[in-house]
Amino acid sequence: MKAICYKCGDYKPSAWKRCTGCDYRPVGDDEKAKSLFCSSHFKSDKELELYSKHLKAGKSLEFKPKDLEVVTVVLNSKQNHKRQEKIYFLKLIGAFLLTIAFMVIFYFIQSSK
Ligand SMILES: [Zn+2]
DSSP, X not given: OOEEOTTTOOEESSTXXXXXXXXXXXXXXXXXXXXXXXXXXXXXXXXXXXXXXXXXXXXXXXXXXXXXXXXHHHHHHHHHHHHHHHHHHHHHHHHHHHHHHHHHHHHHHHHTO
């Protein structure tokens, strides 16, 4: 993923990385959404280049509430996805531990006979 810093227009490898140009790093949902909006995830290379030039000329970017809404939806679904992965992983560990517990119980039942 390619992204630009929406503060100074420098390119950075990913949206939420610290900018090497101005040392700005997005914090919080709003800033993260703005940063993600200025990345190849949402914008073409050409658009990013335009944004970069615009920012480098000393102008600032205007974010429309609607644009950020779309980004926030994507952001939330990503976070939900991560949470679901975590739950799945915990279930897997739970099932594994349960299997071992059953094996141990089974072993003791067998050996006490
Ligand atoms: Zn910057």
